[in-house]
Amino acid sequence: MKDPLLSFIERIEVDPRTGCWLWRGHRDPRGYGRFSPPGRRTSAKVSSLAHRWAFERFIGPVPAGLVLDHFYCDTTSCANPCHVRPATQRENVLRSDSPVAWRLAQTHCKRGHEFTPQNTCVRPDGRRKCKRCNADAEALRRAA
Helix, strand or coil, X not given: CCCHXXXXXXXXXXXXXXXXXXXXXXXXCCCCEEECCCCCCCCCCCCEEHHHHHHHHHCCCCCCCCEEECCCCCCCCECCHHHCEEECHHHXXXXXXXXXXXXXXXXXXXXXXXXXXXXXXXXXXXXXXXXHHHHHXXXXXXXX
């Protein structure tokens, strides 16, 4: 049976400019490398994220409740364990370039009212709502 480390190394290509370990093996639909050490079944359920496998192999276990954040390069196919760090899922999402991160980075509602603790309510689904806009809309409904 082939050595797992050798099998892993065969699937990376080092980018000399960035230091990224670009994964050349199987990738999931989001671009993250998937790695199954030799001798294991290769279904997605038993494969590991390549960057997680490398982190655990070269650095140590990922603390419970944390995920690995590509803080250094933001390259999903990068498996370099020095390019990731343990973070909470919230920290990882907020640092991303996703619609959730964009909304949470907003400081004002669409009508220009500042999101302050006094002027903001949080819906059960986690979205913020401007109390002033809500009050204005309610006043219009009552007047109609």
